[in-house]
Amino acid sequence: MGCFPDFVGSDALTARIGDAVRRGRLSHAYLIEGPEGSGKRTFATMIAAAVSCERRGDEGADLPCGACPACKKILSLRSTDVHYLDRGDRASVPVEAVRDLRREMALSPTELDTRFFIIDDADLMTPAAQNALLISLEEPPAGVLILLLATSSDGLLPTVRSRVQTLRLEPVSPDLVTAYLLRVSPEAKKLKAEGGGKLEAVIAAAHGRIGVALEYLTPKREAALLKTRETVAGVIRAAVAGNSYAEICRAVFSLPTKRAELSSHLVPLTEAIRDLVVLKRAPESPLLFYVDRDEAKALSDKADYPRLVRVYDACRDATDAVQANGNVQTVLTSFAVAVSR
Numbered sequence: 001m002g003c004f005p006d007f008v009g010s011d012a013l014t015a016r017i018g019d020a021v022r023r024g025r026l027s028h029a030y031l032i033e034g035p036e037g038s039g040k041r042t043f044a045t046m047i048a049a050a051v052s053c054e055r056r057g058d059e060g061a062d063l064p065c066g067a068c069p070a071c072k073k074i075l076s077l078r079s080t081d082v083h084y085l086d087r088g089d090r091a092s093v094p095v096e097a098v099r100d101l102r103r104e105m106a107l108s109p110t111e112l113d114t115r116f117f118i119i120d121d122a123d124l125m126t127p128a129a130q131n132a133l134l135i136s137l138e139e140p141p142a143g144v145l146i147l148l149l150a151t152s153s154d155g156l157l158p159t160v161r162s163r164v165q166t167l168r169l170e171p172v173s174p175d176l177v178t179a180y181l182l183r184v185s186p187e188a189k190k191l192k193a194e195g196g197g198k199l200e201a202v203i204a205a206a207h208g209r210i211g212v213a214l215e216y217l218t219p220k221r222e223a224a225l226l227k228t229r230e231t232v233a234g235v236i237r238a239a240v241a242g243n244s245y246a247e248i249c250r251a252v253f254s255l256p257t258k259r260a261e262l263s264s265h266l267v268p269l270t271e272a273i274r275d276l277v278v279l280k281r282a283p284e285s286p287l288l289f290y291v292d293r294d295e296a297k298a299l300s301d302k303a304d305y306p307r308l309v310r311v312y313d314a315c316r317d318a319t320d321a322v323q324a325n326g327n328v329q330t331v332l333t334s335f336a337v338a339v340s341r
């Protein structure tokens with residue numbers, strides 16, 4: 001039977017870890033790396049369940065089985081032997097929190113054979129916090145498994161990185177995300193029934209991260225996402241069609257003028273124009289923004305390659321200028337000028 005059957009994607013990784021669990025060959029510390037919403041916490045919790053699962057040695061059972069008392073307790077986040085630490089409202093994970101956790105590691109398990117210490121936002125541990133954790137990674141107490149979760153290992157000290165094995169979660173394919181959402185989310189089913197590419201738009205925007213897709217499926221986020229996409233599509237249409245400066249300005253100034261909101265529009269705007277550039281050279285390549293390939297192809301055909309690249313560069317320049325605190329009105333005006341040349 002399968003390993004981590006309820007964890008979607010990253011099949012090679014889940015098979016490898018499942019095999020290590022069954023053979024009792026897990027390392028004492030892992031770093032689970034993946035973008036926001038890619039399922040790091042879910043996977044860490046499932047590893048804890050797999051290690052503690054009463055049917056772990058049973059080749060005929062799924063791992064974790066999800067049904068034994070240990071699995072049930074861990075997967076419903078009620079086990080006193082699974083400890084979570086994250087930064088909460090703080091900008092970083094402070095050294096005191098790690099020292100508290102270290103003291104906890106010295107105690108004996110209360111329910112299970114192994115105790116689990118899951119540190120989320122591990123890349124946001126202060127250097128002092130990482131150094132405090134280092135001795136636990138070097139000399140781990142018996143019966144302790146440490147799982148660090150991070151969007152990127154870049155924020156970790158080399159000494160920490162060298163003492164953990166890295167498990168990288170890969171983005172999940174759009175087909176698997178779709179199948180999963182239709183299985184668990186009534187909102188996804190509703191969007192699918194409504195048609196018009198709405199569910200596909202949510203899935204495209206999530207870029208293979210199931211947690212992000214589920215977040216977009218709350219009605220408020222969903223409406224905001226669809227509105228953003230509409231605005232972005234309007235700017236792209238005006239930009240590639242070579243409209244007059246006045247028309248391009250009208251489209252460009254429909255973008256929000258608040259810095260953070262503008263930033264969050266410039267990401268899909270850049271992805272959209274990137275799609276059109278890529279389609280010129282590689283018609284079958286995966287698209288980041290458009291869900292309707294024919295629509296994207298028609299848009300791409302409207303402009304020549306140099307023009308599309310010019311719009312792409314204008315998007316990148318606008319993104320850099322917004323990040324560098326440039327005046328938003330000036331950024332939008334420069335963008336409109338660059339695009340209408």
Ligand SMILES: [Zn+2]
Nearest residue numbers: 053065068071
């Ligand atoms: Zn079980």
